[in-house]
Amino acid sequence: MADNAVSTPISAPIVMVSAIASGQGKTTVTAALARHLLNRGKRVRVFKTGADFIDPMILAQACGAPVLSLDLWLLGLPACRRLLAQAAAESDIVLIEGVMGLYDGTPSSADLANAFGVPVMAVVDASSMAQTLGAVVMGLRDFGPVKMAGVIANRVASDGHLQMIKSALGDIPLLASLPRQEKVLPERHLGLVLPSEVAHIDDILDELAAQVLLQDNIWTQLPVSRFAEEEMQALALPRLLENKVIAIARDAAFAFLYPANLTCLQEMGGRLVYFSPLANEPIPDQADAVYLPGGYPELHGKCLSEAQQWIASIQAFHAAQKPIYAECGGMLSLVEILSDSAEQTWAMAGLLPGKITMQKRLAALGMQSMNSPAGELRGHTFHYSKLESDLPAADWTVRQRNQERGEAIYRKNGLHASYFHAYFPSNPAASAAFFLPQY
Incomplete structure (x- = not known):
């Protein structure tokens, strides 16, 4: 870059989608959000925290773009930042699906979110609770602490149920909700079934996307992550496999x-x-x-x-x-x-x-x-x-x-x-x- 060249700023809202534990519906909610935004004409990039193969396939099917791993231990902080900068340069919103519970593992999803100042959307399975959901989310926010963007209530039974949840959240926004799902993504012993094996996978994703009750101004409320253009550049790898x-x-x-x-x-x-x-x-x-x-x-x-x-x-x-x-x-x-x-x-x-x-x-x-x-x-x-x-x-x-x-x-x-x-x-x-x- 010439000495007098001006670096082009790169920015986009980036959010971590996490939960209190596995089984709360993180992948379903992240896929539904991604497809919902895609169907609204948004450019969406999604990452998956930790080591995973199947969830990224489902998420890629939902957002229409490759889903890469984003993990501080696997990649290191500089490589994670480079991937986020590249994603921010080509998308309107970046979602990061966490792994297990928000604070599980070393480093955890919370560590990743805090490393980049990324706010957390907490997915909570509301099927067996109402007002207690507020206590769960406040605990998630304050334990670390992390920046809490808000709550996504999953498997909500009714409008009344949703109102009870909302009344207990205090200053934490209810960003989105999904009802109990009649059609779910099937699972087997290593996780979700491969998307290529699920009949009418796009119909299921579109139905989930249509069920998302999302605040229209949600993304304007999120802080924007900013990167310098130079942060997108990766070092050239040695050509050790030339002509192989x-x-x-x-x-x-x-x-x-x-x-x-x-x-x-x-x-x-x-x-x-x-x-x-x-x-x-x-x-x-x-x-x-x-x-x-x-x-x-x-x-x-x-x-x-x-x-x-x-x-x-x-x-x-x-x-x-x-x-x-x-x-x-x-x-x-x-x-x-x-x-x-x-x-x-x-x-x-x-x-x-x-x-x-x-x-x-x-x-x-x-x-x-x-x-x-x-x-x-x-x-x-x-x-x-x-x-x-x-x-x-x-x-x-x-x-x-x-x-x-x-x-x-x-x-x-x-x-x-x-x-x-x-x-x-x-x-x-x-x-x-x-x-x-x-x-």
């Missing part, structure tokens, strides 16, 4: 992909091609490396076990000792035997010795990191299955919460497999190593 073709499995069984991971690979020079193991598609011939992301292989055991072209291609790729990076669900597809929640067993690709068994209890959840020659790579884990294998772990991840040993990492003839989901932008160089011939 990375084949990525992408279908209903392999759907858990951070959009930022794909962008990171491309900015390092990687060329991405996609294929579907569920459709029995082999690995594309031009591939130099394979990326098997997480997803729901356990729901498609029969189909994957019968996909002989896919199985033969991944076995040949492994025999040639080419790089294969498999995380969580991707690893499930590579063991010898997969036992699903109905206790049916299916033969998988057999690259990793052993058996993976689905269980009803959560096996692991939380932020973790992986140490590498290029430094710390951050990410998370979330799974309901257990691996039994004679193959010794090559390394272990580290739990963010207590620095104890986390997930096992397996390496075998170019294969890197683990339950650990890596967030590539946290360490691009360490991420590039997964797709280069060294393991």
Whole structure:
């Protein structure tokens, strides 16, 4: 920028949508708000706090734009600020959906909101309370404290119920409300069902959007966040994957992909091609490396076990000792035997010795990191299955919460497999190593 150039100011209202706990309806309310605003001609960007794959898919469907992660531990404060500046430059309103309860985790959604001076919209499930909702929201505001933009009352029974809630809020505005919903976003063991699997998903989102009772002047009441144009600029990444073709499995069984991971690979020079193991598609011939992301292989055991072209291609790729990076669900597809929640067993690709068994209890959840020659790579884990294998772990991840040993990492003839989901932008160089011939 020339010395006499004037930086263009960037500004937009930004708000954190949070709650007292999971299950209050944060994602439903955020999606309804985003679609409501979109249908009114507003440009809307949405972020999701924490490590998540499915909620961002629903939110992206609602707002018509990619939904990225915004998390102080995964990304760091400068990267979070850059993403917010970029979003503010291209939208009329920015929504950030929090994770769990407002003060849960270290750092928490409240920490993120306070780091950028962002006010909080508190979503509260009002189905089992009325005036007590005021006490809940005042506690949320004052405990931190945080800037409280106001309340979104979810699952309101009637106009009378809404008036009782409003009378108890004191100086905290009631910004919006939603009635009890007849149509809801369906769920399964890892969260909401993928939007591509929900019939008439846009009709459901439009109906939710139409049910939002929103103050017309709500956005004019919110403080505006301001950024300098220079804050949008990101550092160029090293071209560590120049001319490398990375084949990525992408279908209903392999759907858990951070959009930022794909962008990171491309900015390092990687060329991405996609294929579907569920459709029995082999690995594309031009591939130099394979990326098997997480997803729901356990729901498609029969189909994957019968996909002989896919199985033969991944076995040949492994025999040639080419790089294969498999995380969580991707690893499930590579063991010898997969036992699903109905206790049916299916033969998988057999690259990793052993058996993976689905269980009803959560096996692991939380932020973790992986140490590498290029430094710390951050990410998370979330799974309901257990691996039994004679193959010794090559390394272990580290739990963010207590620095104890986390997930096992397996390496075998170019294969890197683990339950650990890596967030590539946290360490691009360490991420590039997964797709280069060294393991």
